[in-house]
Amino acid sequence: MTHQDIPRADDQIDISAFIGVLRRQYRVIVMSVASIIVLAVIYLFAVTPKYTATALVSIEPNRGVLSEDVSSQNNSAAISAQVEGEVAILKSSDVLLALIAEANLVSDPEFGVTVSRSARVMAWLGIETDTTTEAGAAVTDILRRVGDAVAVRRRGLTYLVEVSVTSQDPERAAELANLLVSIYTTRQVENKIRQILASRDILAPRIDNAQAELERLQTEADRFLENVVDDFVENSDREDLIGVRDRFSLAQGQLDGLRQQSAALRAIVEGRGVLADQSDLLSAAVLELAAQREALQRQLETDPSASGIDAAALRAELANVDNRLREMAARDRDASLAGISDLTQVAERARAELREAALASDLPTADLSMFYRLQQESATARIDYENLLRRLRQLETLADVQISDAVMASSAVMPSNPSFPNSRLILVLAIVAALGVGVGLAFINEFLIGGVTSEDQLRELLNAPVALPVPAISTPEEGDVTSQIWQAPMSGFSESLRQVRRQAARLTRPGEGGRIYLFTSAVPEEGKTTTAIAFARTLALSGTKTLLVDFDLRKPSIAHRIGAPASTALLDALSGGATDADLAGCHFHEVETGLDILVGGGRSDLPTDTLVSSTRTVQFLHKLRKEFDAIVIDTAPVLPVVDTLYLTPYADLVVMMVRYAATNQRDVKRAAERIRGDMLDGVHVLPVLSMEQRGKKAYYYGGYYSGYQSRSSGS
Numbered sequence: 001m002t003h004q005d006i007p008r009a010d011d012q013i014d015i016s017a018f019i020g021v022l023r024r025q026y027r028v029i030v031m032s033v034a035s036i037i038v039l040a041v042i043y044l045f046a047v048t049p050k051y052t053a054t055a056l057v058s059i060e061p062n063r064g065v066l067s068e069d070v071s072s073q074n075n076s077a078a079i080s081a082q083v084e085g086e087v088a089i090l091k092s093s094d095v096l097l098a099l100i101a102e103a104n105l106v107s108d109p110e111f112g113v114t115v116s117r118s119a120r121v122m123a124w125l126g127i128e129t130d131t132t133t134e135a136g137a138a139v140t141d142i143l144r145r146v147g148d149a150v151a152v153r154r155r156g157l158t159y160l161v162e163v164s165v166t167s168q169d170p171e172r173a174a175e176l177a178n179l180l181v182s183i184y185t186t187r188q189v190e191n192k193i194r195q196i197l198a199s200r201d202i203l204a205p206r207i208d209n210a211q212a213e214l215e216r217l218q219t220e221a222d223r224f225l226e227n228v229v230d231d232f233v234e235n236s237d238r239e240d241l242i243g244v245r246d247r248f249s250l251a252q253g254q255l256d257g258l259r260q261q262s263a264a265l266r267a268i269v270e271g272r273g274v275l276a277d278q279s280d281l282l283s284a285a286v287l288e289l290a291a292q293r294e295a296l297q298r299q300l301e302t303d304p305s306a307s308g309i310d311a312a313a314l315r316a317e318l319a320n321v322d323n324r325l326r327e328m329a330a331r332d333r334d335a336s337l338a339g340i341s342d343l344t345q346v347a348e349r350a351r352a353e354l355r356e357a358a359l360a361s362d363l364p365t366a367d368l369s370m371f372y373r374l375q376q377e378s379a380t381a382r383i384d385y386e387n388l389l390r391r392l393r394q395l396e397t398l399a400d401v402q403i404s405d406a407v408m409a410s411s412a413v414m415p416s417n418p419s420f421p422n423s424r425l426i427l428v429l430a431i432v433a434a435l436g437v438g439v440g441l442a443f444i445n446e447f448l449i450g451g452v453t454s455e456d457q458l459r460e461l462l463n464a465p466v467a468l469p470v471p472a473i474s475t476p477e478e479g480d481v482t483s484q485i486w487q488a489p490m491s492g493f494s495e496s497l498r499q500v501r502r503q504a505a506r507l508t509r510p511g512e513g514g515r516i517y518l519f520t521s522a523v524p525e526e527g528k529t530t531t532a533i534a535f536a537r538t539l540a541l542s543g544t545k546t547l548l549v550d551f552d553l554r555k556p557s558i559a560h561r562i563g564a565p566a567s568t569a570l571l572d573a574l575s576g577g578a579t580d581a582d583l584a585g586c587h588f589h590e591v592e593t594g595l596d597i598l599v600g601g602g603r604s605d606l607p608t609d610t611l612v613s614s615t616r617t618v619q620f621l622h623k624l625r626k627e628f629d630a631i632v633i634d635t636a637p638v639l640p641v642v643d644t645l646y647l648t649p650y651a652d653l654v655v656m657m658v659r660y661a662a663t664n665q666r667d668v669k670r671a672a673e674r675i676r677g678d679m680l681d682g683v684h685v686l687p688v689l690s691m692e693q694r695g696k697k698a699y700y701y702g703g704y705y706s707g708y709q710s711r712s713s714g715s
C-alpha cells in the first residue's frame with residue numbers, strides 16, 4: 001500500500017465530534033422535536049377526518065356481443081387497452097356530472113356550491129354580479145371537488161378496477177362509490193345501444209334502396225316473362241296453359257283486392273278511421289261498428305248536457321266501440337293477410353308453370369339471354385337485400401339484449417376508520433422531520449449562528465494563520481485556576497499556554513523595547529482575564545521580564561483573581577491625579593513566577609475611552625516597553641465598549657479569546673474586523689479557543705457598563 005492509499009484524517013467522519021455537536025445542542029434538538037410533534041398533534045385534532053369507500057369493478061369486454069365475430073375477445077392487448085379506456089371513462093367529466101346530478105351534490109354541504117368571500121362582500125354592498133359567470137364557476141368548482149374526491153385505478157394488470165370516493169361522511173362515501181359504478185354501467189349500456197341504433201339507422205336507407213332495386217328487377221323480369229309467356233300461350237293453342245294463365249290472372253286480381261282491403265283495415269287498426277272510398281272493401285260488421293262510432297262522435301261534438309246525456313258515459317261507450325272496431329278490423333286484416341299469402345302461393349305456382357312451359361319451348365335466343373340476365377340480376381339483388389335485412393334484424397336484436405361490459409365485483413361498504421389523516425404515518429413523519437430539522441438547526445447553530453467548536457473552525461472564521469485551544473481546568477470556582485502554571489507545569493492547561501507563548505513569539509516582529517500582548521474578546525465572559533494571567537505567568541517562568549497590566553478599566557478583575565487588594569492608583573495615574581511613584585500602590589510582584597502585575601480597581605470620574613486614548617496612556621506604554629521585555633495587557637471586550645480599539649495600534653500581537661460553543665460567530669467576526677481596522681500593518685490576531693465553562697453571572701452589554709463592583713470568576 002502506497003502513501004496515497006492511506007486515508008487522510010480529514011476525509012474520515014469524526015463520530016465523536018458529531019455526537020459532541022448533538023450533545024451540546026441537545027436543547028435545540030429537543031425544542032425542535034417537541035415543537036414539530038406538538039404542531040402535528042394539533043393538526044391531527046384540528047383537521048376534519050375523511051373516509052374512503054372503495055367499490056371493485058370487473059371489466060369483461062364483449063359480454064354483450066352476440067355476433068359471430070369474437071376475434072377481439074382473445075386479443076389480450078386489445079382488452080387491456082379497453083380496460084385502460086374504461087378507467088379513463090369512469091373518471092371523465094361526463095360521468096362525474098351525471099353523479100353530481102343523480103346525487104344532488106350541488107346542494108351537498110361538502111361538495112356543493114359555496115358563496116365566495118368576494119361575492120358575499122358584493123352582495124353586502126348591494127352590487128349586482130354576473131350570475132351566469134358565477135353559475136359556470138360554481139359548476140366547475142363542484143366538478144373539481146368531486147374529481148378530487150374520486151379515485152379510479154386499475155389493480156395491476158388484472159381486469160379489476162378500484163373506484164374510491166372520499167368524503168367526510170363514511171356512509172356518504174360508500175353511497176357515492178356505488179352510485180358512480182351504477183351510473184357508469186348504465187351509461188355504458190346506453191352508449192352501446194345508441195351505437196347499435198345509429199348503425200341500424202345508417203343501414204335502413206341501404207335496405208330500402210336494395211328492396212327497391214330488387215322489386216324493380218323482379219318487376220322487369222316478370223313483365224318480360226309475362227310478355228314472352230303470353231305470346232307463347234297464344235301461339236301454342238294449349239288449353240292447359242290457357243287455364244293456368246287464367247288462374248294466374250284471377251289470383252292476381254284477387255290479390256289486388258285483398259291488398260286494398262288489408263290497407264283499409266290497417267288504417268282502422270292504427271286509428272285513422274274508415275276512408276270514404278274504401279267502404280266497399282269492408283265487412284258489414286265493421287261498417288256497422290264504424291257507423292256507431294260516427295254517431296257517438298257526432299253526439300259528443302254537440303252539447304250533450306242540452307239533451308240530458310251523460311258525457312262521461314258517452315265517452316266510455318265511444319271508447320268501447322273504438323276497441324271493438326279495432327279488434328274486428330285486426331281479425332279481418334289477419335284473415336286478409338292469410339288470404340294474400342294463399343293467393344300469392346297460387347299465383348307463384350301458376351307463374352312457375354307458365355315459365356317452365358315457355359322456357360322448355362323453342363324461344364328465340366335473344367329472349368332467353370335477356371330473361372337469364374334479368375333473373376341473375378334479380379337473384380343477386382335478392383341476396384344483397386337478404387344480407388342487409390339479416391344484419392338489420394341482428395342489430396335490432398342486439399339493441400334489445402345488450403348488457404354492460406362492467407359488473408360490480410364488490411360493492412363499497414361504509415368504512416370504519418378514516419383514510420385521512422393517517423395519524424400514525426403523520427406522527428412518524430413528524431418525528432423523522434423533527435429529528436432532521438432539530439439536527440439541522442443544531443448544526444446551523446453550532447457552525448453558523450452558535451458558538452465556535454474547534455480551533456480549525458475559529459482559524460477559518462477569522463482567516464487567521466493559526467488558532468489555539470486552551471482546555472478547561474477542574475478547580476473550585478473561586479480558586480486561582482492560573483496557579484496551575486507553576487503548580488502543575490505538565491498539565492494540559494500549562495502545555496496549551498506554552499503553545500500560545502510559542503505562537504506569540506512567531507507572530508510578533510523583533511524590535512526595540514518590550515512586546516505588547518493585548519488580550520481581548522468580542523463579549524464578556526470569554527475567559528480573556530484568566531488566559532492573560534496564565535500567559536503572563538508562562539512568559540515570566542520562561543525568564544522573560546514580564547508585566548501584566550489590568551487595562552480593563554470598566555471592570556478590572558485581576559486583583560480579585562490573584563488575591564490582591566484593588567487599587568485606583570492606575571486610574572489616578574492615567575487621569576493625572578497621581579505621579580508615577582504612586583503606582584507602587586497597585587504594583588505586585590509574584591515570587592513564584594517573577595511576574596510583575598499592575599492591578600486596577602475603583603470607578604473613574606472620566607469616561608474610560610478618554611483615559612486610554614490620552615497622551616498619558618501613550619507615554620505610559622512607551623515607558624513600559626523600555627522597562628519590560630513583555631507587557632501583557634488585559635483589556636475590555638470589543639463589542640460592548642470602545643476602549644480596546646484605542647490600544648490596538650500599540651499592540652505587537654492581539655490575542656482574541658473566544659468561548660467554546662458559546663459566543664455567536666457573527667459577534668466574533670465583527671469584533672475581529674474592528675480590531676484589524678485599528679491595528680498596524682504586520683500585526684496579527686491570534687485567536688484562542690477557551691474551553692472554560694461560562695459563569696452563571698455573565699456581564700452583558702448593559703451590565704458591563706454599570707458592573708464595576710461585581711465579581712465574577714469567569715471574566
